[in-house]
Amino acid sequence: GRSLGGDSATVTSDESSASAPVPFYGAHQAGITTPAQDRLHFVALDVTTEKKAELVELLQEWTAAAARMTQGKDAGTFGAVGGDPEAPPDDTGEALGLPASGLTLTIGFGPSLFDKFELADRRPSSLADLPAFPGDALIPEISGGDICIQACAHDPQVAVHAIRNLARLGFGKVAVRYSQLGFGRTSSTSRAQATPRNLMGFKDGTANLKLEDTEMLREHLWAAPGDGPAWMDGGTYLVTRKIRMHIETWDRAPLSEQEAIFGRDKGVGAPLTGRDEFDEPDLAKTGSDGKPVIADDSHVRLAHPSLHGGARILRRGYNYVDGSDGLGRLDAGLFFMAYQRDPHKQFVPIQQALAAKDSLNEYIKHVSSGIFACPPGLADAGDYWGNSLFA
Ligand SMILES: C=CC1=C(C)c2cc3[nH]c(cc4nc(cc5[nH]c(cc1n2)c(C)c5CCC(=O)O)C(CCC(=O)O)=C4C)c(C)c3C=C
Numbered sequence: 001g002r003s004l005g006g007d008s009a010t011v012t013s014d015e016s017s018a019s020a021p022v023p024f025y026g027a028h029q030a031g032i033t034t035p036a037q038d039r040l041h042f043v044a045l046d047v048t049t050e051k052k053a054e055l056v057e058l059l060q061e062w063t064a065a066a067a068r069m070t071q072g073k074d075a076g077t078f079g080a081v082g083g084d085p086e087a088p089p090d091d092t093g094e095a096l097g098l099p100a101s102g103l104t105l106t107i108g109f110g111p112s113l114f115d116k117f118e119l120a121d122r123r124p125s126s127l128a129d130l131p132a133f134p135g136d137a138l139i140p141e142i143s144g145g146d147i148c149i150q151a152c153a154h155d156p157q158v159a160v161h162a163i164r165n166l167a168r169l170g171f172g173k174v175a176v177r178y179s180q181l182g183f184g185r186t187s188s189t190s191r192a193q194a195t196p197r198n199l200m201g202f203k204d205g206t207a208n209l210k211l212e213d214t215e216m217l218r219e220h221l222w223a224a225p226g227d228g229p230a231w232m233d234g235g236t237y238l239v240t241r242k243i244r245m246h247i248e249t250w251d252r253a254p255l256s257e258q259e260a261i262f263g264r265d266k267g268v269g270a271p272l273t274g275r276d277e278f279d280e281p282d283l284a285k286t287g288s289d290g291k292p293v294i295a296d297d298s299h300v301r302l303a304h305p306s307l308h309g310g311a312r313i314l315r316r317g318y319n320y321v322d323g324s325d326g327l328g329r330l331d332a333g334l335f336f337m338a339y340q341r342d343p344h345k346q347f348v349p350i351q352q353a354l355a356a357k358d359s360l361n362e363y364i365k366h367v368s369s370g371i372f373a374c375p376p377g378l379a380d381a382g383d384y385w386g387n388s389l390f391a
């Protein structure tokens with residue numbers, strides 16, 4: 001990992017997979033199909049400089065720092081303690097001695113960025129603002145953003161360090177709009193991962209798109225040539241929704257009601273029509289009362305691809321607890337993140353169905369929303385975040 005004195009990080013073979021680095025370069029950005037790490041620090045920023053050249057320069061500095069930090073190195077070449085004692089260090093230091101911890105840094109560009117720097121004609125139609133949904137209680141101050149950066153790692157200190165150093169580099173050019181910490185990944189994105197649980201106690205991620213589903217990822221995740229502007233080929237679109245849970249009310253709901261809401265069993269995670277977690281839900285099956293076993297207003301039925309022309313999304317959300325709300329209730333829920341080829345054909349119809357009649361709605365409230373275009377991956381150190389957009 002990072003050692004005192006800066007640029008000498010090495011990865012030794014005895015490092016466990018939780019501490020090992022994830023490659024930064026590749027056809028697609030890391031942090032999307034990367035098996036979901038345990039921790040999240042997500043930040044949305046607004047561009048404050050009016051000079052395009054300053055923004056491009058920042059994106060280049062960010063890319064260099066991200067390439068270093070994801071490999072377990074300091075943000076800058078001198079490091080936290082290796083530089084001129086009369087100057088502020090080029091790394092803040094709180095990750096000294098810590099390994100890469102699976103850190104991934106994933107960038108996305110929000111619709112509002114394209115109102116600046118005469119970028120309007122480069123804005124993909126898939127990046128159109130999301131419509132309002134019934135029940136939305138969005139707080140503008142924690143929604144939107146010109147740019148987002150998702151930091152995921154197995155160590156929260158490493159994720160926080162990465163975002164802090166990128167924000168530091170952005171001083172005077174961008175301003176942090178909001179940021180969100182998350183824990184306990186609420187989705188598995190690989191078949192090798194056990195399915196984790198959300199704060200309602202249910203397994204979350206069972207029917208998710210997984211990195212092994214190469215064919216489905218091509219169809220549902222990655223923007224392809226002809227989809228939109230060429231700068232997004234090989235990229236994908238991120239939708240974020242901060243969804244607060246009325247935890248105390250939920251905790252007083254009977255188990256049978258909780259299971260009916262999701263259409264799945266709480267222990268194993270099996271559909272109410274099956275026995276094992278990965279059994280396919282049988283949406284046509286009726287019980288002895290003649291009603292569907294998986295209720296018409298259950299979450300799994302309303303979100304199921306069969307109701308949305310086969311649309312699927314890659315969910316990659318995290319649990320959050322932001323302390324308590326001053327009224328004796330936990331301020332907690334799900335920071336939902338989903339990647340897809342076109343949010344207006346995937347997230348939007350699914351969320352329209354959920355917002356209209358999901359029985360879960362009694363227990364949740366959407367308080368923040370974001371949509372971002374995440375460009376393709378970088379080939380090598382000569383490339384930088386946003387190169388395909390600004391070039
Ligand atoms: C619009 C997309 C979705 C939102 C918003 C959403 C919120 C949300 N979900 C849970 C918990 C579970 N979701 C589950 C399945 C599931 N959810 C979505 C979409 C949204 N969820 C989809 C597409 C699916 C898969 C449907 C299918 O193909 O069967 C499950 C079941 C287990 C699983 O497959 O992951 C749970 C549990 C919460 C708590 C929540 C908001 C707080």
Ligand SMILES: [Fe+2]
Binds near residue numbers: 299303
């Ligand atoms: Fe869901």
